[in-house]
Amino acid sequence: MPKKLGIVIAGLALFLLIGGGCTRTDAPADVSTDTDAPVEDTSPIKLGWLGPLTGDVSSVGTADREAAELAVTEINEAGGINGRMLEVTYEDGFCEGKTALAGGTKLINVDEVVAIVGGFCSGETLAVAPSAEEKHVVMLSPGSTAPSVTEAGDYIFRVVPSDGFQGKYAAEFVYNTLEKKKVAIVYAITDYAEGLANVFEEEYKKLGGEIVVKDSFLQESRDLKAQLTKVKNSEAEVLYFPTYTEAGVVGFKQAEELDLGIQILGPETLSDEKLVTAQGAEGTLYTVPVSNESEAFKTKFLEETGRDDMPVYASQTYDAVKILAQVIESVGTNGEDIKNELYNVKNYEGVSGMIGFDENGDLTSAEYKVMIIKDGKSEDYTK
Amino acid sequence: MFFQLLINGLIAGSIYALIASGFSIIYTTNKFVHFAHGSTATVAAYFLYWIFSNFGLPLYLVFPLTILIAALFGFLVHLLIYLPLKKRKSSSVILLIASLALMAFFDNLMQLLFGADVKILSIFPHGKGIEILGAYITPIQIVILIVVLLLFFGLWAFSKYSKLGKIMRAVSDNPELAKTTGINSIRVQHWSFVIGSAIAGLAGILIALEHNIEPAMGTHLMIQGFTAAVIGGVTSIPGSIVGAYVLGLTENFGIWFLPSGYKSAIAFVLLLIFLIIRPQGIFGINQGNRDQKM
Amino acid sequence: MLSAFFIHIAVIIVIYAILAVSLNVAVGYTGLLNLGHIAFFGIGAYTSALLTKNDVPYIMALLASGIFASVFGWLLAKITSRLKGDYLSLATLGFGFVVYAVMLNWSKLTRGPLGIAGIEKPNIFGWYLKGSGSYLIFASIIAAIIIFIIYKIVKSRYGRLLEAVRDDAIGAQALGKNIYKLKIQGLMISAFFAGIAGSLYAHYISYIDPSTFFISDIIVIFTIVIVGGLASLRGSVISAIIILGLPEMLRFVDLPSSMIGPMRQMMFAVILILILMFKPRGLFGKIDLE
Numbered sequence: 001m002p003k004k005l006g007i008v009i010a011g012l013a014l015f016l017l018i019g020g021g022c023t024r025t026d027a028p029a030d031v032s033t034d035t036d037a038p039v040e041d042t043s044p045i046k047l048g049w050l051g052p053l054t055g056d057v058s059s060v061g062t063a064d065r066e067a068a069e070l071a072v073t074e075i076n077e078a079g080g081i082n083g084r085m086l087e088v089t090y091e092d093g094f095c096e097g098k099t100a101l102a103g104g105t106k107l108i109n110v111d112e113v114v115a116i117v118g119g120f121c122s123g124e125t126l127a128v129a130p131s132a133e134e135k136h137v138v139m140l141s142p143g144s145t146a147p148s149v150t151e152a153g154d155y156i157f158r159v160v161p162s163d164g165f166q167g168k169y170a171a172e173f174v175y176n177t178l179e180k181k182k183v184a185i186v187y188a189i190t191d192y193a194e195g196l197a198n199v200f201e202e203e204y205k206k207l208g209g210e211i212v213v214k215d216s217f218l219q220e221s222r223d224l225k226a227q228l229t230k231v232k233n234s235e236a237e238v239l240y241f242p243t244y245t246e247a248g249v250v251g252f253k254q255a256e257e258l259d260l261g262i263q264i265l266g267p268e269t270l271s272d273e274k275l276v277t278a279q280g281a282e283g284t285l286y287t288v289p290v291s292n293e294s295e296a297f298k299t300k301f302l303e304e305t306g307r308d309d310m311p312v313y314a315s316q317t318y319d320a321v322k323i324l325a326q327v328i329e330s331v332g333t334n335g336e337d338i339k340n341e342l343y344n345v346k347n348y349e350g351v352s353g354m355i356g357f358d359e360n361g362d363l364t365s366a367e368y369k370v371m372i373i374k375d376g377k378s379e380d381y382t383k
Numbered sequence: 384m385f386f387q388l389l390i391n392g393l394i395a396g397s398i399y400a401l402i403a404s405g406f407s408i409i410y411t412t413n414k415f416v417h418f419a420h421g422s423t424a425t426v427a428a429y430f431l432y433w434i435f436s437n438f439g440l441p442l443y444l445v446f447p448l449t450i451l452i453a454a455l456f457g458f459l460v461h462l463l464i465y466l467p468l469k470k471r472k473s474s475s476v477i478l479l480i481a482s483l484a485l486m487a488f489f490d491n492l493m494q495l496l497f498g499a500d501v502k503i504l505s506i507f508p509h510g511k512g513i514e515i516l517g518a519y520i521t522p523i524q525i526v527i528l529i530v531v532l533l534l535f536f537g538l539w540a541f542s543k544y545s546k547l548g549k550i551m552r553a554v555s556d557n558p559e560l561a562k563t564t565g566i567n568s569i570r571v572q573h574w575s576f577v578i579g580s581a582i583a584g585l586a587g588i589l590i591a592l593e594h595n596i597e598p599a600m601g602t603h604l605m606i607q608g609f610t611a612a613v614i615g616g617v618t619s620i621p622g623s624i625v626g627a628y629v630l631g632l633t634e635n636f637g638i639w640f641l642p643s644g645y646k647s648a649i650a651f652v653l654l655l656i657f658l659i660i661r662p663q664g665i666f667g668i669n670q671g672n673r674d675q676k677m
Numbered sequence: 678m679l680s681a682f683f684i685h686i687a688v689i690i691v692i693y694a695i696l697a698v699s700l701n702v703a704v705g706y707t708g709l710l711n712l713g714h715i716a717f718f719g720i721g722a723y724t725s726a727l728l729t730k731n732d733v734p735y736i737m738a739l740l741a742s743g744i745f746a747s748v749f750g751w752l753l754a755k756i757t758s759r760l761k762g763d764y765l766s767l768a769t770l771g772f773g774f775v776v777y778a779v780m781l782n783w784s785k786l787t788r789g790p791l792g793i794a795g796i797e798k799p800n801i802f803g804w805y806l807k808g809s810g811s812y813l814i815f816a817s818i819i820a821a822i823i824i825f826i827i828y829k830i831v832k833s834r835y836g837r838l839l840e841a842v843r844d845d846a847i848g849a850q851a852l853g854k855n856i857y858k859l860k861i862q863g864l865m866i867s868a869f870f871a872g873i874a875g876s877l878y879a880h881y882i883s884y885i886d887p888s889t890f891f892i893s894d895i896i897v898i899f900t901i902v903i904v905g906g907l908a909s910l911r912g913s914v915i916s917a918i919i920i921l922g923l924p925e926m927l928r929f930v931d932l933p934s935s936m937i938g939p940m941r942q943m944m945f946a947v948i949l950i951l952i953l954m955f956k957p958r959g960l961f962g963k964i965d966l967e
Binding site: 484494 | 710756768781892896940947
């Protein structure tokens with residue numbers, strides 16, 4: 001056999017050896033090895049956190065990371081979980097599937113975490129869900145609101161309500177409160193925004209309203225003049241604008257430049273500081289899930305992190321860590337046990353509100369309110 | 384709506400023209416595709432941002448400085464990377480691949496240094512546009528249109544009447560013959576990079592003001608700038624500007640019918656069609672033998 | 678577990694080795710500089726993902742990926758049949774862009790930018806490739822078969838015909854061989870194996886979206902092929918190991934994850950430029966890049 005081919009075969013054989021030798025690590029089901037130990041284990045319990053540390057939604061992601069860290073500190077200062085310290089590995093999801101999958105896979109296969117707080121963006125969660133499902137690793141998301149996450153798997157939970165609620169709330173708000181009957185929808189093509197756009201459309205039409213324009217853009221788009229021109233040219237009275245931060249900034253700016261002249265309404269992503277202070281944001285409305293966060297928590301969080309405002313989903317992140325810790329404390333670190341016990345959580349009093357999971361791992365109810373952007377700040381909207 | 388689409392198309396075309404014209408100067412003189420040209424604009428934009436954020440220099444200094452830096456950047460890229468490759472008799476395809484590598488290198492360097500998030504340059508106040516015939520256009524957009532118009536006539540006059548311009552055309556048409564008449568081809572090639580990159584620097588400034596700054600900004604526009612140059616005719620510098628407007632208008636009128644997401648697809652399809660059916664573009668001279676370089 | 682990390686890298690290397698070797702068939706042996714090669718990779722990935730989502734058995738999906746990609750290889754060859762030199766390479770790049778645009782916009786089929794998640798692990802006549810280790814074995818077997826087949830092709834008389842097309846030998850034309858047909862076949866073979874690599878990739882990573890098959894990955898595979906050397910299969914394989922293995926060393930240096938991505942891309946770019954400047958034949962190349 002020629003030398004070259006021999007080298008190639010030898011190289012591949014080497015891979016096979018490595019692969020064969022390590023095949024044991026890929027046994028399905030349990031990732032952890034702790035529950036078999038008869039002796040008391042004092043090694044740290046490892047959780048994973050997956051969210052946008054860089055990129056479009058990074059200001060929210062990094063803020064929510066701090067909420068997680070606060071929860072971890074509190075848990076460890078109180079003695080940890082059954083005497084074991086809690087350790088969290090933070091991975092960047094970049095608010096998109098590809099990067100999130102790399103981070104999530106690392107958490108599951110390399111770090112072998114017991115559970116994951118995350119993904120944050122719906123696209124992140126949906127990309128990692130199949131792997132988590134397969135390897136029996138629970139994912140508890142503090143921010144993935146896309147309706148499609150409901151069916152993402154048995155191991156996928158969230159402490160935020162599905163946008164099936166938020167889209168409906170927004171549609172009802174526009175039709176009943178603002179009393180507008182014609183809406184244009186311009187949405188980012190992401191699981192989250194597209195989910196909202198579709199729910200809004202469906203609910204708004206049910207109420208009797210008309211969707212005069214439905215157009216979309218890529219999240220990386222930095223020029224929305226085409227879409228906004230179409231909206232301007234239509235009879236739309238309101239623009240429903242589900243988007244993440246960077247494209248949102250562009251949309252606000254260009255809407256002002258084109259003198260769009262109609263009310264803009266968006267979802268909770270518009271609460272990002274970069275958007276609230278952006279050019280053209282004045283007067284924009286957005287819906288947010290109501291967080292009945294205790295003043296105590298708010299004060300503590302703002303004090304510990306030195307921030308001025310509560311970032312969206314910070315209390316949910318905090319709750320997610322705390323709930324997982326509590327569940328692990330009672331049933332141990334086996335993925336399946338954790339999953340089963342989570343379904344029993346019905347009345348957990350979290351800082352973000354009362355938490356209970358239905359048979360899909362979704363919150364059973366949701367409450368929203370509307371905010372308005374005025375002078376670079378958000379305040380409650382009152383008609 | 385028609386007038387707004389028209390204005391949108393003209394603005395888009397102007398931005399593409401800023402990139403395409405500089406690219407075209409470099410291409411006609413050097414006969415290879417300098418894909419990293421977009422990165423020149425990106426680097427210029429970040430330089431502007433950096434200077435503006437850290438030093439309180441007046442604008443009339445900062446803008447020319449940025450253009451100078453861009454010109455220097457292009458010059459160095461040619462001197463340190465392309466020239467050595469040319470000396471090794473590298474084919475234009477090797478230079479193209481090298482330019483892709485340079486593009487990747489500098490775009491990622493900017494991301495490393497400045498982060499992936501969008502940087503907003505708040506130099507001039509923003510606000511509602513000026514209304515003309517039912518369409519809106521902002522002051523910066525008007526500036527961009529005027530600049531490109533001036534650029535068009537300036538470049539046309541430059542290549543037709545100025546000494547350097549005429550020399551560049553000679554070198555472009557026939558490098559060997561130009562050399563025998565005493566023209567230093569290498570010097571001319573240097574100049575093409577300096578001038579082309581300076582225009583890219585100008586592009587970087589204007590695009591930063593209009594669209595803000597992020598690492599991939601130059602490359603994204605490079606694809607469209609390149610398409611514009613192909614449509615107009617890569618061998619014709621004013622042609623590349625015309626091609627830019629053809630592209631900008633086609634894109635913006637095209638999405639009247641299609642979902643707006645198809646905008647970039649229009650550019651790609653036009654590029655492919657022109658490369659296959661009419662590679663010399665609208666104004667280029669059909670050099671007859673497709674087996675040769677463009 | 679560290680070995681999980683190494684297995685992961687190994688799988689990626691094996692897949693890219695197939696991809697690089699397939700590109701070499703077109704560039705190194707047939708002399709067709711296909712800058713849009715990544716399109717075949719993507720077409721294979723999407724074909725395999727969509728078919729298995731519709732309950733097509735994996736082996737059939739795998740073959741279909743290769744076949745469907747080779748149809749596009751045929752298409753590309755037809756489109757560019759009268760082009761040469763710069764025109765040819767740029768048209769292939771344009772082709773790659775158009776395929777990307779279709780993946781992005783034909784959302785009814787591909788789900789556009791949302792991508793396709795949850796691509797299942799293959800089940801081959803009862804052998805369920807659940808773990809990365811077993812996937813590595815499977816991918817390596819496929820790679821070995823493919824490299825063996827390509828080796829046989831290029832060493833045969835047919836291979837010499839392809840090389841004659843590359844070298845533009847008057848002899849090839851004089852022999853009456855249909856250059857046109859040979860170019861088409863060369864691209865089809867190249868595309869077929871790239872499509873197979875795409876399928877392997879999709880089922881390993883389990884999530885694909887259009888951005889995977891765009892510019893930055895074009896640069897990676899060209900770096901691998903050029904560093905390895907044109908018309909050298911051994912070169913492509915070894916180059917894949919080096920080029921993809923080296924940046925992984927970055928993970929052991931304590932860098933924030935936001936820096937690793939750009940640094941990796943910069944490493945590829947630097948390696949490519951250095952090779953072009955100082956050793957354009959690559960490590961084992963037999964001919965110059967023309």
